Amino acid sequence: MTTMTDPPQESFRLSMLLNDTRYRSYTFQFIALIVLIASAAFLMSNLFSNLAAAGLNISYQFLGTPAGYDINQTLIDYSSQSTNARAALVGILNTLLVAFLACVTATIFGVIAGVLRLSNNWLVSKLMSFYVEIFRNIPVLIWIIIIFTIMIAVLPGPRAFRGDDPAASMVFDAFAFTNRGVYIPAPVWGAGSLVVVATFLLSIVGVIAYRRYATKLLYATGRLLPMGWPSLAILFVPTLLVYFIMGMPIGLDYPVLKGFNFSGGIKVGGPLIALWFALSIYTGAFIAENVRAGIQAISKGQSEAAGALGLRQGRIMNLVVLPQALRVIIPPLISQYLNITKNSSLAIAVGYADVTATLGGITLNQTGRAIECVLLLMLFYLTISLCISAVMNVYNNSVKLKER
């Protein structure tokens, strides 16, 4: 009877660090760690000796000192006496504002163009592919400059609105399109306006509840309640009633021409509009391709099967094609949103005060704190993109095909 013996214990030899796969990875990682630490130490020592030679240090105290420059478009109170940190905050809000606006409109442009490009109408689909190719193949910086130039060249100056027989006139006496920007009415919140807003929010909840109930009724009994008109009625009738009962508390402050410029209302600056439009029409071309790819990824058999079940064209789209296509469309769509946020840093080319222009532009140049400003700037963009990536991961996990 043979007895099992342990295999002979191989003694450790130095050459095994390179030749034995069990140890080799440790060797490589150790070398990588050494290289990493050495290069970091090299760069840091360079940095500190260079800073010492230039008489600089790393300090974030400049954030607390007055910025000393004006910003023409702000969402929060700001004056040239505010701190640099406040200026950076103004910039951050401006970045988020233009990114949000551009995301909304780029999605609209992209979906329309993507759907139309798939249409059977030869002319329209060719026109849309022309749009997509033109905008995808020309740098966004050139588009931003072109659209800013168009705005300045085509729209009239505020002085064209003056006189008895003005060259330009306001649209509905409420909107003024000038080359300095667009003036729109500003809402004035009077006493009791809170009630109106609350009613409106409640109506939205009501609409959702009604539609849930209708769907449930349909599945339970097969009885189909009308959806369209009741939803609209629930949405608007109570709010309008409350609005008039409360004595019309929400008014509008119209822009009025005074002297050489408009006053009152909200001024949406020219650079913001140019950047907004350029980003949305440029990214819209990319989104159009994503939408097209998503719809084409759904096999024709799906819509044919839905048709065989007797569904109408609209319901086939809503219930069968879109839910599947969205799974393909949404991930690249979110990465396009990320691109919009990052491309909005080109605001510096048209003088829109986003965070790159305030923190990375004027503050950097005035204080000379290059390293601190650029690091803060990167930190901001990194935070935004990590947040968006996190949202995307959550979504991807929620719509992932549940396979066994």
Place this chain on the structure above:
Amino acid sequence: MSDTHAHSAAFVRTEQVPPAPPPASATGPVKWAKDNLFSTPLYSVLTVAALYVIYVILGNTLPWIFSGVWNTSSLAECREVLDGVSGGCFSVLTERWNQLLFGFKYPVDQYWRPSLAFVLFFAAAAPVLFYKMPRKLLLFTAIFPFLAYWLIWGGTILTPILALVGVVAGYFVYQRFVAGSFAAGFFGGIAAAFVVWIIGGLLIPDNANEGAMLRAVPSRDLGGFMLNMMLGVACVSLSVPLGIALALGRQSDMPLIKWICVVFIEFIRGVPLITLLFVASVMLAYFFPPGTTTDLFLRVVIMITMFSAAYIAEVIRGGLAALPRGQYEAADSLGLDYPQAMRLIILPQALKISIPGIVNVAVGLFKDTTLVSVISMFDLVGMIRGPILASTEWNGVYWELLGFAALLFFVVCYGISQYSQWLERQLATDHR
């Protein structure tokens, strides 16, 4: 039997009727228009709207282009010639042609050098782009970077020759040792190249640039579309190898290497290129050894290469992930080690899958080279916004200049994307 039938029936056709042409309503342009343009009322409305849009666009631009002026020396003179007629002052393009292409500082009598480098670039790129070309031409591709450097920057020919000798020495060392172990060959080759460069660098005299065959041109004198092309070509070709390394590192089993690559890629992808360019222009100089000066062009190339390498790494990672698991296992079962498996089996397939993605990144990168105008380098956009629009002669000529820039970029980028589609068809081996 057929005879009796023929006699009994009243009439039987004995010859074939010639096929009649389809009715006019079911053929030709009318039918096509009916099917493709006016099939439903909604489509008819869309067609009319599209026609109107095309009419408005063409109706405004065509007269403007055709009545354009090509040979005046200033905007005022051009407006005089036009005399109120709508037309483009394209003479800004003819008059500032060299500035648009080469920037405003490059020595005028040396324009032939970048032009020659541009022409040779096609010869160098051809064997890479078209794999049916003779393989011997790749030798020229290998020499081209050094030749182009010498042509564009000028100065002593010793510098590019030294660089070339270093690369050749590294290559021979690699060939000598790679049969034993890939790592030995790879690192040995790099070490050999550095030894040659350091020794050669000590041998080249300091005043070598004086009396050189080609006058030395400093990097800050580069500009115009040439700068865009140089940045695009240099950064794309440098970032592909770096991207492959990053992608392999991210797939690696070694946690430390994996995390270095993940942090690098995610960091670069999370920030806009413009902040990286700020790093290049105001921050990177602090990280070089004290006393050395690195010119802005090199710093920008470093940052853009890192930027596009991160994106290319993600594309290649997709390609690696798309390969079936069996390919990796097959390589293992053949007894190949990691470098062999990667070089011979995995990467050729993964790179083929990644080609469209890599080309997308390359097109995006080429478009992004315009951003260097923000850190006051005078590339094509920088030239237009800076010296040309600010000059007294051409202050106010927007459309012609911006249209020209847009056209140049469109031609190049559209060409690249068409090439990529052609290559995809050529490489399609799955017989579908």
